[in-house]
Amino acid sequence: MAINIQTQCPKKILIVGGGTAGWMTAMLLADAWAQSGCEIVLLESSDIGIIGVGEGSTPKMRRFFDKLGIPESQWMPACNGTYKCGIRFPNWATRKGYKSYYHPFFSISDNQTVRAFADNVALRRENFDVHAHPDTFFVSNYLAKQKLAPIAKPEAAYQAEYAYHFDAGLIGKFLKEQAVARGIKHLVDTVSEVQQHENGDISGVQTQQLGFIAADFFVDCTGFASVITSKTLGVPFLSYKDVLFNDSAVALPSPLDGDSLASQTISSALKFGWAWKIPLINRFGNGYVYSSDHADKEIAERELRQHIGLTDESVEARHLKMRVGRAASSWNKNSLAVGLSQGFIEPLEATALMIVQDTVENFITQFSGGDFTSKYRDEFNTKINLIFDSIKDYIFMHYKLNTRNDTSYWIENRENENLSDSVVQILDVWDHGGDLLEELKRQGPRLAYSPTSWFCILAGMGRFPRKPKKLKPKIPVNDPDEIRRFCESIARQFPDHRDSVSAMRDG
Numbered sequence: 290m291a292i293n294i295q296t297q298c299p300k301k302i303l304i305v306g307g308g309t310a311g312w313m314t315a316m317l318l319a320d321a322w323a324q325s326g327c328e329i330v331l332l333e334s335s336d337i338g339i340i341g342v343g344e345g346s347t348p349k350m351r352r353f354f355d356k357l358g359i360p361e362s363q364w365m366p367a368c369n370g371t372y373k374c375g376i377r378f379p380n381w382a383t384r385k386g387y388k389s390y391y392h393p394f395f396s397i398s399d400n401q402t403v404r405a406f407a408d409n410v411a412l413r414r415e416n417f418d419v420h421a422h423p424d425t426f427f428v429s430n431y432l433a434k435q436k437l438a439p440i441a442k443p444e445a446a447y448q449a450e451y452a453y454h455f456d457a458g459l460i461g462k463f464l465k466e467q468a469v470a471r472g473i474k475h476l477v478d479t480v481s482e483v484q485q486h487e488n489g490d491i492s493g494v495q496t497q498q499l500g501f502i503a504a505d506f507f508v509d510c511t512g513f514a515s516v517i518t519s520k521t522l523g524v525p526f527l528s529y530k531d532v533l534f535n536d537s538a539v540a541l542p543s544p545l546d547g548d549s550l551a552s553q554t555i556s557s558a559l560k561f562g563w564a565w566k567i568p569l570i571n572r573f574g575n576g577y578v579y580s581s582d583h584a585d586k587e588i589a590e591r592e593l594r595q596h597i598g599l600t601d602e603s604v605e606a607r608h609l610k611m612r613v614g615r616a617a618s619s620w621n622k623n624s625l626a627v628g629l630s631q632g633f634i635e636p637l638e639a640t641a642l643m644i645v646q647d648t649v650e651n652f653i654t655q656f657s658g659g660d661f662t663s664k665y666r667d668e669f670n671t672k673i674n675l676i677f678d679s680i681k682d683y684i685f686m687h688y689k690l691n692t693r694n695d696t697s698y699w700i701e702n703r704e705n706e707n708l709s710d711s712v713v714q715i716l717d718v719w720d721h722g723g724d725l726l727e728e729l730k731r732q733g734p735r736l737a738y739s740p741t742s743w744f745c746i747l748a749g750m751g752r753f754p755r756k757p758k759k760l761k762p763k764i765p766v767n768d769p770d771e772i773r774r775f776c777e778s779i780a781r782q783f784p785d786h787r788d789s790v791s792a793m794r795d796g
């Protein structure tokens with residue numbers, strides 16, 4: 290592999306694949322290394338399309354655009370983008386008072402109420418009748434409920450954490466234009482064969498029209514096909530099927546339902562999985578993620594259409610298969626797998642593009658260190674694998690905590706005993722009155738989600754003892770009405786979501 294020794298970067302990188310993962314990778318690599326003389330080429334096939342779904346994100350996406358110096362006012366209107374304050378989860382639990390909960394993005398404004406939430410949760414876990422539903426305690430829920438944007442009015446002192454929704458096709462197009470303008474070479478052809486040196490390193494790719502293309506380093510962004518990582522290098526794929534049953538999805542757009550514009554994703558549990566509803570400027574994106582062992586395509590599509598009230602049969606549904614799990618390692622020989630070629634956790638918390646970013650950013654840091662021993666590569670792979678596995682644990686918790694009995698799907702999910710050690714310990718501490726915060730701190734480096742997220746899911750899905758007893762008069766308790774009034778007073782300092790994104794488009 291030819292390396293530019295002065296700046297420790299490969300001399301020529303070939304990215305194969307032009308989906309969102311390919312173009313995000315191209316932008317991040319160019320930002321880090323283009324000035325140092327690294328040549329970056331992206332090759333995509335015009336015969337093999339992109340997956341074309343993936344419209345939700347995490348707050349990490351903000352850092353992506355900030356790092357690249359691309360303002361929201363530029364990219365959001367181009368991608369029909371909207372703000373995302375968090376995710377609401379209706380119908381995962383059946384218990385009275387806990388039929389729906391909201392997973393907030395934690396904000397500085399919440400520092401004043403999170404203690405009250407933790408105190409009330411502690412009392413409720415001791416089986417006192419205390420209000421401990423997370424929806425009451427986090428400002429972002431109030432913003433989402435009132436369809437507000439997460440950026441406070443100019444005169445206000447508050448800040449809220451947030452992410453975005455966007456059109457999956459348009460974001461790829463936008464990033465492509467940006468990348469090409471920043472000097473990335475774009476080639477269109479299909480790879481027919483990947484060739485290797487004697488030591489197993491990749492030497493180049495044979496294409497149908499453009500001949501052989503050589504490079505020093507390769508990034509596999511070929512989606513579920515995983516042309517370099519799985520097909521050529523034979524890197525084992527570790528399935529998550531034993532804990533995440535869903536392997537299929539059906540997606541459908543639907544019209545917006547009024548002038549106001551929601552600022553949250555809604556992820557509703559259905560009979561054999563769950564459905565997303567994502568507001569864009571011009572439409573809703575909807576999809577049903579389900580297990581093909583429990584429902585076939587027709588059943589799933591019918592249930593989704595009923596759920597969203599879309600009787601118009603002329604709107605065609607897209608059916609997709611999902612390969613859920615991860616490659617045993619992402620950096621193999623002189624190639625890096627990024628995006629769906631590397632692995633995929635079903636999209637319940639919209640984490641895929643966050644992992645793309647994590648992978649490429651960590652790779653740049655490791656590679657720039659200039660140590661090319663396998664130990665160095667192993668350290669990187671361990672880190673990325675941990676990100677995958679810890680997100681998988683958090684996603685799994687949604688299924689483990691469900692209390693639905695309407696189908697065998699939900700019962701099997703709840704009764705699934707394939708728990709990781711991390712999940713076993715978290716549930717054990719929570720159920721037996723232990724100090725969960727301490728346990729989460731102990732597991733800290735192994736967890737992708739913050740303690741707030743863990744407390745919200747456990748409390749929000751009502752994992753509390755039954756038949757709570759009356760609180761003893763001497764025990765102080767935080768009054769939920771007071772907290773509500775406080776959060777509402779903060780929410781009043783945020784503008785209407787529709788107005789905010791319209792102003793960006795108009796101005």
Ligand SMILES: Cc1cc2nc3c(=O)[nH]c(=O)nc-3n(C[C@H](O)[C@H](O)[C@H](O)COP(=O)(O)OP(=O)(O)OC[C@H]3O[C@@H](n4cnc5c(N)ncnc54)[C@H](O)[C@@H]3O)c2cc1C
Pocket residue numbers: 305306307308309310311332333334335336337338339340341342343344345346478479480481510511512513514516538576578609610611627628629630636639640641642643
């Ligand atoms: C149902 C569903 C919902 C999702 N929701 C979310 C979400 O809310 N949030 C989120 O972050 N992510 C989500 N994702 C994941 C997200 O869609 C992907 O992570 C993202 O689009 C990146 O995909 P990709 O670029 O890896 O692959 P793709 O989009 O599949 O792109 C593959 C590229 O490789 C090229 N290619 C393939 N084979 C060859 C070849 N032989 N020669 C040349 N080129 C080739 C293709 O032309 C294409 O350009 C979702 C995924 C699914 C399935």
